[in-house]
Amino acid sequence: xxxxxxxxxxxxxxxxxxxxxxxxxxxxxxxxxxxxxxxxxxxxxxxxxxxxxxxxxxxxxxxxxxxxxxxxxxxxxxxxxxxxxxxxxxxxxxxxxxxxxxxxxxxxxxxxxxxxxxxxxxxxxxxxxxxxxxxxxxxxxxxxxxxxxxxxxxxxxxxxxxxxxxxxxxxxxxxxxxxxxxxxxxxxxxxxxxxxxxxxxxxxxxxxxxxxxxxxxxxxxxxxxxxxxxxxxxxxxxxxxxxxxxxxxxx
Amino acid sequence: xxxxxxxxxxxxxxxxxxxxxxxxxxxxxxxxxxxxxxxxxxxxxxxxxxxxxxxxxxxxxxxxxxxxxxxxxxxxxxxxxxxxxxxxxxxxxxxxxxxxxxxxxxxxxxxxxxxxxxxxxxxxxxxxxxxxxxxxxxxxxxxxxxxxxxxxxxxxxxxxxxxxxxxxxxxxxxxxxxxxxxxxxxxxxxxxxxxxxxxxxxxxxxxxxxxxxxxxxxxxxxxxxxxxxxxx
Numbered sequence: 001x002x003x004x005x006x007x008x009x010x011x012x013x014x015x016x017x018x019x020x021x022x023x024x025x026x027x028x029x030x031x032x033x034x035x036x037x038x039x040x041x042x043x044x045x046x047x048x049x050x051x052x053x054x055x056x057x058x059x060x061x062x063x064x065x066x067x068x069x070x071x072x073x074x075x076x077x078x079x080x081x082x083x084x085x086x087x088x089x090x091x092x093x094x095x096x097x098x099x100x101x102x103x104x105x106x107x108x109x110x111x112x113x114x115x116x117x118x119x120x121x122x123x124x125x126x127x128x129x130x131x132x133x134x135x136x137x138x139x140x141x142x143x144x145x146x147x148x149x150x151x152x153x154x155x156x157x158x159x160x161x162x163x164x165x166x167x168x169x170x171x172x173x174x175x176x177x178x179x180x181x182x183x184x185x186x187x188x189x190x191x192x193x194x195x196x197x198x199x200x201x202x203x204x205x206x207x208x209x210x211x212x213x214x215x216x217x218x219x220x221x222x223x224x225x226x227x228x229x230x231x232x233x234x235x236x237x238x239x240x241x242x243x244x245x246x247x248x249x250x251x
Numbered sequence: 252x253x254x255x256x257x258x259x260x261x262x263x264x265x266x267x268x269x270x271x272x273x274x275x276x277x278x279x280x281x282x283x284x285x286x287x288x289x290x291x292x293x294x295x296x297x298x299x300x301x302x303x304x305x306x307x308x309x310x311x312x313x314x315x316x317x318x319x320x321x322x323x324x325x326x327x328x329x330x331x332x333x334x335x336x337x338x339x340x341x342x343x344x345x346x347x348x349x350x351x352x353x354x355x356x357x358x359x360x361x362x363x364x365x366x367x368x369x370x371x372x373x374x375x376x377x378x379x380x381x382x383x384x385x386x387x388x389x390x391x392x393x394x395x396x397x398x399x400x401x402x403x404x405x406x407x408x409x410x411x412x413x414x415x416x417x418x419x420x421x422x423x424x425x426x427x428x429x430x431x432x433x434x435x436x437x438x439x440x441x442x443x444x445x446x447x448x449x450x451x452x453x454x455x456x457x458x459x460x461x462x463x464x465x466x467x468x469x470x471x472x473x474x475x476x477x478x479x480x481x482x483x
Contacts, residue, residue, distance in 0.1 A: 047391075047423070051416070056426040076398040076414065085395040094369045094397055104369070105396045108403035145394075152396050 003028035004066055004082075004160055004244070006187050008049065011060030013211025021063070024205060028160065028212030031178075031188040033198045042191045043088070044210060046163050049189060050085050051075060079110040084157035086149055086164045088182070089209040092137040098148070099133035106156050115155050122151035122180070126173055128244060150177045158183075164190040167219065173237070175200075175230075186235065196233055199226035252328060253338045254438050256320075256353050258345045258378050259362030264388035266295045266361055267419025267430050268428070268481035275300050275429035277339065284336035286327045288320045305334035315456070316344035317352040321444065324354065328438075338432060349449050354442035358435040360428070362386045362417075364458060365393055365401050372404040377446040379405065384413045384431055411424045 006026045010019030026032050034042045044059055052063045052075045063070070065082065073080050094101055102116035117133065124130045127147035131140065140148065146167070153162060162181050167174050167190065178197065180186045192198050199222050206214045218226075242249050256331035259265050269285070276283050284305040287295050291310065299306040310340060311319035320343050344350050345362075353359035363371065366389045372379055379385060379438040386407050390398045402414055413431065417424025454467045468482040 047421075050395075051423065056421060058421060076416070078402065087391075087394060091393075092397060093366050093393055094371065094400065101396075101400060104400045104403060108399040149394055149396060157395070 002160070003185060004187070006049070006121045006161060006194075007064040007067065008045075008212075009062040009064065010212060011048075011053075011057075011062070013209045014207065017211065020212040021205065021215055023064045024212070024215060026187050026189070028185045028187055030203075031182060031190065033200055033201035033204035034207060035193070035204050040207040041210035042124070042207050043165060045205070045207065045212070046085070046087075046165055046191055046246040048187065049161070050083050050163055052083075078108045081109075081157075082159050083161045083163060084153040086146070086153055086167065088165045091142070092140065092145060094137050096137055096236065097133070097136055098131060098137055098140070101137050102133075102156070105152065109156055111156055116166045119148065119151045119155045122155060123147040126150060126177055126180075147177075150180060154180050154183060159186075162189070162191075164188065166191055166193070175233070191209065196226065196229045199223065199229065217226070252332060252336070252437055253355040253432065253435050254324075254328065254341065254354070255338060255360060255432055255435075256341045256343065256357045257360045257362060258343045259386075260345055260348075260364070260367075260375075263345070263362045263364040264417070264419035265345065265362045266298060268386055268388065269340060270298065270302060270320030271344055271417075271419070271422040272345075272429050272432070273299070273304055273340070274422075275426050276432065277302075277304070279429075279433070281292060281429075281433060282336050283337060283338045283340050284331040284334045285340045285342065286330070287342045288316055290316050295342070305331075305336065307421075311344065315347070317347060317350045317351075318448070320344075320352045320408045321354075324442065345378070347449075348374065348376045348378055351381050351444075351446045353381055353445045354438070355445055356436065356438045356440070356442055358432060358463050359383045359445070360386060360473060361412075362388060363405070364388050365398060369400045369404045371399070372401070372408045375408070380409045380413075381445040382409060382412055384415055384428065385409065386415045386417045386424065386428060388417055388419055388470050391421075 001191040010022040012018055034045055035041050048057055048059055048061045049063055052070050053061050055062050074082060083199055099116050102119050103113040106113050106115050120131055120133050127144050131144050131148060167177055190197055200203055203215055203217050205212050239249055273283050283297050286307045287293055288309045296306045296308045314433050317321060354440060359382045361379045365387050405414055415424045415427050454469060459466055470480050471476045
């Protein structure tokens, strides 16, 4: 994958005041967080990036690729799209089987339909109850849907920029999912309230009242805290699995 | 004068998208006038009037709303000219999927709700297949993959159309549609519909209430697909 630079040019907050951060540059291979209270504009910033805003969204921000305004087809044609997005809305409404849906999605991205089976296989490594390709999409649980979309992004969308909106509420293995999505040399932008995910990122953009207020680089001290959280998280995951399997936890 | 005909199923977001488009047009000095066509009742005109643009309402009542819209095109254009408008925006009632109220030289816009599922583009018929632009709404409620599958289905039904992903609440996509309107040619010459309306006259339209087959006349289609003409 060709390395690229994503630039966010500041716009304005909900009251029309200019973003305190007027430019953020992100290069391939970086994981960057977006943090802030609910309603602070995190999802709006993600939406600006997803559609390569050119001062034509309510925030007035612009997105540049390698320092230049992206050509219009990059904004709309899924075959050329540079962005894959895992959003908060994970309930499928499509009245189709898992396999038909994935085949159609592969077609829309100009990929071979046979990748559908690979997506299901990969999704089943992230979720407790396996997904059956013949099942209707609409009966998948929240966790299964998220696992399927994560695998879809890794296999079918396979874009150099990945946007993730609050993966922690998903009921899937979050660290594995993030590693799968980050792949090799991608730009990953992750909206999160989760300390582990936030500190896994090398920097984080802080949002308030719709505006970008500052960018914090993860400190060495924060990195040490991250290693502690990782241990705690591993322990919690083991406990969760034990309880799920219907076994008794021992001290 | 440019003419934009906007159609789409009820609740798909036609009015919300048009409200953002009106703001965008006014911002760049284009003067729109809007005619809202509905069947029995509407209060959309009060929403549009807040934007300080000329607004007129037509209620079709006993007449087919699309036929009513088509029949009154000249009056609507004359009215828009009296308002010194540059663009006539016509929002149709958007009910019948058999018909498409698009004259050839207008900009035909079909608004369609992504949450209705990816089979919808195949069901909508000429409303979508003869449109110049297809505006998808409520895409924020589904995943990116589902939006892309929906888009693929639209292109299967209408390969030549321009697809605009819009959001009636945030205003996403409206600037793109406003640009398309500004670049569209003015209407000229005798206008012709892009698609033929349904066949013949319907006995129900003339007031028949009885259900039994004996009471129906015209070009009729049986549930097994057999078609016949009954009448004089």
